[in-house]
Amino acid sequence: HFQPQVDMASGRLIGTEALIRWRDPDEGLISPARFIPVAEETGLIVPIGEWVLRTACAQARKWQDAGHHFTIAVNLSARQLQQADLPQRVAALMAEAGVGPDWLEIELTESTLAGDHVSTEMRLRALKELGITLSIDDFGTGYSSLAYLKRFPIDVLKIDQSFVRDIPQDRNDMEIAATIIAMAHTLKLRVVAEGVETPEQLAFLKEQKCDAWQGYLFSKPLPADEFTARFLSD
Ligand code: C2E
Ligand code: CA
Numbered sequence: 615h616f617q618p619q620v621d622m623a624s625g626r627l628i629g630t631e632a633l634i635r636w637r638d639p640d641e642g643l644i645s646p647a648r649f650i651p652v653a654e655e656t657g658l659i660v661p662i663g664e665w666v667l668r669t670a671c672a673q674a675r676k677w678q679d680a681g682h683h684f685t686i687a688v689n690l691s692a693r694q695l696q697q698a699d700l701p702q703r704v705a706a707l708m709a710e711a712g713v714g715p716d717w718l719e720i721e722l723t724e725s726t727l728a729g730d731h732v733s734t735e736m737r738l739r740a741l742k743e744l745g746i747t748l749s750i751d752d753f754g755t756g757y758s759s760l761a762y763l764k765r766f767p768i769d770v771l772k773i774d775q776s777f778v779r780d781i782p783q784d785r786n787d788m789e790i791a792a793t794i795i796a797m798a799h800t801l802k803l804r805v806v807a808e809g810v811e812t813p814e815q816l817a818f819l820k821e822q823k824c825d826a827w828q829g830y831l832f833s834k835p836l837p838a839d840e841f842t843a844r845f846l847s848d
């Protein structure tokens with residue numbers, strides 16, 4: 615499924631996040647919260663993650679052929695980042711689909727970035743050199759180390775929905791969100807807020823100059839054909 619990302623200032627669609635779904639004949643849609651942890655444990659997340667990347671690139675090609683241009687953000691697991699040839703694999707998938715790196719954004723969590731720093735840094739630099747945008751997902755919820763921001767070639771911070779949910783009731787969350795935005799801008803990073811559900815949350819984030827947002831207030835994640843019909847047809 616694909617969830618739109620919207621530019622705060624213009625209200626225009628600037629990207630989409632690819633979110634995997636498992637369609638079961640009996641149970642219907644199974645949430646990734648249920649199967650991603652198991653896939654991580656068993657290592658199946660590597661082929662699954664590769665399927666997500668391939669599917670995202672193929673979809674990018676379809677949208678490109680229809681004259682559109684925006685980015686597709688793909689969630690990457692720590693196990694995928696452990697692959698020495700990850701940058702080559704990603705490059706091969708883009709070539710196979712015939713799309714450029716401007717279509718692709720890779721989302722990493724702070725825990726994915728923990729661990730073997732030297733090889734992580736090398737792989738992220740290689741992805742960056744391909745021209746791919748790199749984001750830190752769920753920012754502020756993991757082993758937050760501000761050293762990551764200095765060390766890795768990050769472009770975007772995503773404010774976790776736990777800091778958005780209780781705006782405007784929770785002053786602390788508002789301060790944290792505002793601080794993340796201010797710090798990101800000082801470091802020349804873009805900020806995307808996720809989990810925006812109410813006009814009050816959106817107004818606050820806009821006032822704080824958050825760059826872009828996604829959330830149910832605009833749309834939940836949708837299958838590609840519904841996404842196209844709703845947001846890309848005139
Ligand atoms: P995430 O990357 O933080 O994705 C955001 C989650 O928030 C998604 O849940 C999305 O459907 C949900 N969401 C979006 N807008 C709103 C909103 O306004 N309110 C609320 N309450 N929720 C909102 P989803 O799709 O169930 O995915 C859960 C997690 O599973 C993702 O969290 C991500 O960590 C993981 N995941 C999903 N797809 C993939 C994938 O292809 N690869 C990997 N490695 N992980 C994935
Ligand atoms: Ca994500």
Ligand code: CA
Nearest residue numbers: 751752774808
């Ligand atoms: Ca997230």
